[in-house]
Every structure is written in C-alpha cells, then in structure tokens.
Amino acid sequence: MTIQFRVADMERGQRWYQMLLQREPDFIPHEGFAEWELIPGCWLQVAEGEQATGCGPLRLGVESLEVERERVIHELQVEWFEIYQREEVPVKWATFADPWGNRIGFFEYHEDFEKVERLAKFASR
Incomplete structure (x- = not known):
C-alpha cells in the first residue's frame, strides 16, 4: 500500500x-x-508537484497525542489542532496539515490492551 x-x-x-x-x-x-x-x-x-485537492488524512499511531501535538507545533510550526474522542471509539485522534495543505493526523489508543491486540493481529499476518 x-x-x-x-x-x-x-x-x-x-x-x-x-x-x-x-x-x-x-x-x-x-x-x-x-x-x-x-x-x-x-x-x-x-x-514534488502540484498538490492534489483533498489528500488525506494519513493518520499515524502515537504513544501520546498531546506530546506529539506539542512536538509538531514547535518543531514544524503546525497550527494548534484539536484532539477528538468519542466514548464508542477505542482511539482519540487529531488532524492537521503540512505546509502544502496535505492532511495528516495522529491517533492514540485509549487502552494499552487495544494497541497490543492490534499489533498482535498485524504480526500474525
């Protein structure tokens, strides 16, 4: 992929x-x-090239959304962005843009067992 x-x-x-x-x-x-x-x-x-409209988001799993948000705001000059969560969803997530308008995001599992289960499924494939 x-x-x-x-x-x-x-x-x-x-x-x-x-x-x-x-x-x-x-x-x-x-x-x-x-x-x-x-x-x-x-x-x-x-x-290198002209940006396609509406790309993304590509969301990357992280250990701490708050820590990564602070890092990209300070290191990459990304604008502050909201972190979202819903009770029925096992992750919280956030989306921001690169300097060219491509949408990127992070997600973090609420519970460690969720992350372990997902990684175990991936490893068994």
Whole structure:
C-alpha cells in the first residue's frame, strides 16, 4: 500500500517529513521523490508537484497525542489542532496539515490492551 503527498518544494518537503517521522527516507528512487516505509509494505511517498485537492488524512499511531501535538507545533510550526474522542471509539485522534495543505493526523489508543491486540493481529499476518 502507498499513499502519496505532493509538495511544491521537494527539498523543504523532504526535510519537513524527515522531522515529522524523525528519520531519513528509506528510498529515494530519483530526484523529486522520497519514500518512507511506515510499516512493512506500507509506504508514504512525498513527490514534488502540484498538490492534489483533498489528500488525506494519513493518520499515524502515537504513544501520546498531546506530546506529539506539542512536538509538531514547535518543531514544524503546525497550527494548534484539536484532539477528538468519542466514548464508542477505542482511539482519540487529531488532524492537521503540512505546509502544502496535505492532511495528516495522529491517533492514540485509549487502552494499552487495544494497541497490543492490534499489533498482535498485524504480526500474525
């Protein structure tokens, strides 16, 4: 599986996503294109070009939504964003935008057992 976001300035875009993901790209096949393997077989592609309308959100699981929100606000100059939760949903979530308008978000499980169960299902595949 892949998801692709486009950025108008590839150098700036690659740096921004490196800071977001806290690591270098896993693969740069050619100029104007970088990829990160988020989990085995699931790739985030960042490509230079005109942004497609309505991309995302791509939501990434985190240990603490509040900690990650503070980090991206300070390190990436993301605008403050709301964290949402509903009683019947096992996660809380939030969505924000990169400098090019691509929608990204985070989610956090309410209970550790939920996270463990999901990871166990993934590992067994």
